Amino acid sequence: MRNVKDEEHFEARDAWLEAIMDEYGERLTKLAYNYVKDWKQAEDIVQDVFITCYKNQEKIDEIKSFKAWIYRLVINKSKDVLKSSSFKKVVMNSSLFSLFTSRDLLPEMSLLKRSEEEFLSRCVLSLPVKYREVITLYYYEECSIEEIKGILGLNQNTIKTRLNRGRANLKNMMERWGDDGEQA
Known part of the structure; x- marks a missing residue:
């Protein structure tokens, strides 16, 4: 049975994860997509990275540059997916940067x-x-x-x-x- 201190720890950990998901989620997904060229696969890779972050939250203070660390995780997981025998299809239908839309243009x-x-x-x-x-x-x-x-x-x-x-x-x-x- 969890006590109040454990609940506070889990709430803080969840808030931390939500903050990094908000800050890095879209950029990391685009980065993963850059490798695998499949948006759904890229989202799965980023989800795995966030699970890794959650599991290693206590060790985050030991990491010199969090941004470099999390980008490296995405790149490594993307390359692992590319090497895996189950990853055979390449999707070019959607565009990497089509999410960037301009405002106020005719x-x-x-x-x-x-x-x-x-x-x-x-x-x-x-x-x-x-x-x-x-x-x-x-x-x-x-x-x-x-x-x-x-x-x-x-x-x-x-x-x-x-x-x-x-x-x-x-x-x-x-x-x-x-x-x-x-x-x-």
């Missing part, structure tokens, strides 16, 4: 902006993972080179090189493909 401008975002996201999603992950963390998650270093465990020069090569690959890809997303 309908035709909104449609054009959405089309451009979908085109860009298709291009980003078609990059090799090593470029896609640094592009996503740097531009969409607004992580610094130092934060990416902590998340991915890579040398700063490696990150900079991958950013440059990823940008170059994106530029070439976007020049090769037409505005309608078809290869020119």
Whole structure:
């Protein structure tokens, strides 16, 4: 039977988990989607990460950078899913960044902006993972080179090189493909 102190502990733990879910949930799901290209699978990965957080809540103070730690968990779990034999399908129907909608634009401008975002996201999603992950963390998650270093465990020069090569690959890809997303 739980006593009052135990109840307070569980309530505080639940509130802590809810706060990190609110703060990181959507961004982590987008990050996982960047790897697995399946929104439902990405949500499952993030749910597993939050369960890991809940189980390790007492150890959180020992973690140097919580943001780097939780991003690393998502990346590792996403890569594990990709390696698993049960994960065979790749879904490109939904767009990684289509959740970003602009406000107060005229309908035709909104449609054009959405089309451009979908085109860009298709291009980003078609990059090799090593470029896609640094592009996503740097531009969409607004992580610094130092934060990416902590998340991915890579040398700063490696990150900079991958950013440059990823940008170059994106530029070439976007020049090769037409505005309608078809290869020119």
